[in-house]
Amino acid sequence: MTLRVLLTALLVANLVSALGVVHARHQHRQLFVQATRLEAARDELNIEFGRLQLEQATWAESNRIDQVARDRLGMKFPEGGETVVVRP
Structure with missing residues (x-):
């Protein structure tokens, strides 16, 4: 009788272990796809x-800023007497 119980316990442990391996491999595949x-x-x-970054560098070029300041905003460098x- 104890031999039968031992074999049954080993069979159940083997099945549980196999199901654990299947579950772990499935989870690994899902995580690999997600990664x-x-x-x-x-x-x-x-x-x-x-x-x-390239676009920002293009928009921030000093020549472009100077051109926009002159054309759109009507800005200019001050003359000597205006400074x-x-x-303190």
């Missing part, structure tokens, strides 16, 4: 970040 998707999203964001120096 792959996240890496692709990261790569897309890095590409867009590079584009935005006032304030001393």
Whole structure:
């Protein structure tokens, strides 16, 4: 009788262990797919970040700022007589 109980316990332990392995492999596959998707999203964001840095550098060029200040805002450099120096 004890041999039968021992074999039954070993069989149940073997089944539980096998189900644990199946569950762990399934979870690993799901996490791998999710990691792959996240890496692709990261790569897309890095590409867009590079584009935005390039665009920012283009908009921030000193020649462009000077041109916009003159054309759109009507700004100009002050003449010599228009400059006032304030001393403490």
